[in-house]
Amino acid sequence: MASFWTDHKLAILILIVMASMQPRGSRAADEDPLQDFCVKDTTQQIHVNGFVCKDPAQVQASDFTSAVLKNPGNTSNVLGLAVTAANALTFGGLNTQGVSIARIDIAQNGLNPPHVHPRAAELLYLAQGTLLVGFVTSTPDNKLFALKINAGEVFIFPRGLVHFQLNVGYGTALAFSSFNSQNQGTSQLAKALFASNPPTNDAVLEKALQLSAADVQRLRALISKT
Ligand SMILES: *[C@@H]1O[C@H](CO)[C@@H](O)[C@H](O)[C@H]1NC(C)=O
Numbered sequence: 001m002a003s004f005w006t007d008h009k010l011a012i013l014i015l016i017v018m019a020s021m022q023p024r025g026s027r028a029a030d031e032d033p034l035q036d037f038c039v040k041d042t043t044q045q046i047h048v049n050g051f052v053c054k055d056p057a058q059v060q061a062s063d064f065t066s067a068v069l070k071n072p073g074n075t076s077n078v079l080g081l082a083v084t085a086a087n088a089l090t091f092g093g094l095n096t097q098g099v100s101i102a103r104i105d106i107a108q109n110g111l112n113p114p115h116v117h118p119r120a121a122e123l124l125y126l127a128q129g130t131l132l133v134g135f136v137t138s139t140p141d142n143k144l145f146a147l148k149i150n151a152g153e154v155f156i157f158p159r160g161l162v163h164f165q166l167n168v169g170y171g172t173a174l175a176f177s178s179f180n181s182q183n184q185g186t187s188q189l190a191k192a193l194f195a196s197n198p199p200t201n202d203a204v205l206e207k208a209l210q211l212s213a214a215d216v217q218r219l220r221a222l223i224s225k226t
Contacts, residue, residue, distance in 0.1 A: 029120050029159065029180040030098035039063040040092030050182065051088060051095045066091040069103040075172070078226045080110020088182035100182055104165065104175040106131070112165040113226070115188040120181035121159040126151055127176060130169030135161045162189065194223035 031049070038053035046052050054063070066086050073082020087100035094100055100120075104112060106129070124133065126149050133155045134146025148168060149155050157163040159180075167173045193200060193209075194216075205216045 030182055031096075032098070033096040035096075037064075037093070038096040040088060040095040042092060051092070053095070054092070064093040066093070069101065069176070072172075072174070073103065073105045075105050075107040075110060079113060080107030080167070081105070081112050083112065083186075085184075087179070087184060094182045097182055098180060099178065100184060101176060101178045102184075104173075104177060106165060106167040106173045106175075108167055108169070108171055110167045110173075113188055113190055114162050114164045115186050116160055116162055117157075117179065117181070117184040117186055118160060120179035120184035122157040122163070122177045122179055122184070124155045124157065124165070124175050124177045126153055126155070127174045129167060129171060129173030131173055131175065132166040132168045133157075133164070135163035137161060190219075190223045190226065194219045195226075 035053070035056075037056075037059065038050070039059050040051040041054040044052040068086045068090050069084055073084045075082045082105040083102055084105075085100065085102040086094070087102070088094045091100075104124075106112060128151050130148060130150050132146060132148050134144055135157050137143045137145075138161065150169075165173075165175070193205060199220065202213060202216050205211060205219075206213060209215075211219070
């Protein structure tokens, strides 16, 4: 009498192979920790993927708290924007935990300009004000998803996609964004193109954006002030 295994051997083997082929990216954004915690040792200059752990015997309760988000950032700038991040760079207790949080203050009519976070999705909670938020899907669709959100609402910016936040309300907007990475990284599009160091070759910018040499110079001067 044929068993379930002999009847379905091929189907079962195919399922096992397909399961093992699931991309790693379908798990959390950051690697899983290998110990309870790994508070960043600020005395170490060693560069690894993340930061070297402080001696656990020296770790204190205060290593797991931070006040960096307590005060409003200074929005007196061209964009009317202040992003204050509590990530592994500024809050060592987050090292290896795969999460971080930022405070975003945006003055009236201010803008958090189009940017991407290469290592994290962003879950934004709007505590105060009204924002026009949006993101654009990857090429070739480049579909824009944008809408106004009000205080108390949340919005998810998918990992790695270009997104923005424009204050369209009255007065300052205050948002808190959490990320599924200890170090989300930020690449602001305008700055990456027009304020790189050293400057991106004129020929690249002229061709990519169909600009004249004069346009490129003008944009470099403008973007360097943002
Ligand atoms: C905010 O930034 C502006 C421009 O850099 C500066 O002039 C001003 O003193 C800053 N305000 C505070 C309270 O730090």
